[in-house]
Amino acid sequence: MKVFKDPNCGCCGGWAEHMQAAGFPVQINDTTDMGAVKERLQISDNMMSCHTAEIDGYVVEGHVPVSAIQKLLAERPKARGLVLPGMPIGSPGMESPDGFSRPFTVSLLGEDGSLSEFSKHE
Template identity: 80%
Template sequence: MKVHKDPNCGCCGGWAEHMQAAGFPVEIHDSGDMLAVKQRLGIGEGMYSCHTSEIDGYVVEGHVPADAIRKLLAERPQARGLVLPGMPIGSPGMESPDGYRQPFTVGLLQMDGSVRAFSQHP
């Protein structure tokens, strides 16, 4: 997995550690121009998070949990990949010291740029 991130972002490193702990090999690529990375990979403006990853022909935007990525790779849908806009509290890399978690939905980024729900995380 290639993880593109700003060199000054700490939560991106936390997400990369989550992925490594889940058994994914992670290769970090620091970038001073994350907008260019997102545009190159077809991430629309309303879908942005802090880091963008590539794995096995798919793009993964943001703090997507490892189980959603495993599901993507097992099902292999015809899609660009997964998106989790923003930085939901409690998502991997965004853990709260008090254990608080915001519920969030990971979206499946379709080939035409539209998004549909892929997995729910309470």
């Protein structure tokens, strides 16, 4: 897994640690030009989060949980990847010290750029 992140972003490193703990080999690529990464991978403004990853031909945008990535790789849908816009509290790398979290939904990014529900997380 290649992870592209700003060198000053701590939550991105936290997300990468979740991926490593689940057994994914992670290569961190620090860049101050995340816009170029998102443009290359066609991540539009409404999909953006703080970091972007590439794994096995798919793009993963944001704090997507390990379980969703494992499901993506097991099912291998015809799609560009997974998207979790923003930085939802309680998502991997965005844990709250008091355990507070909000439900969030990971979307499947279709080959045509459309988004559809892929997995819900409480």
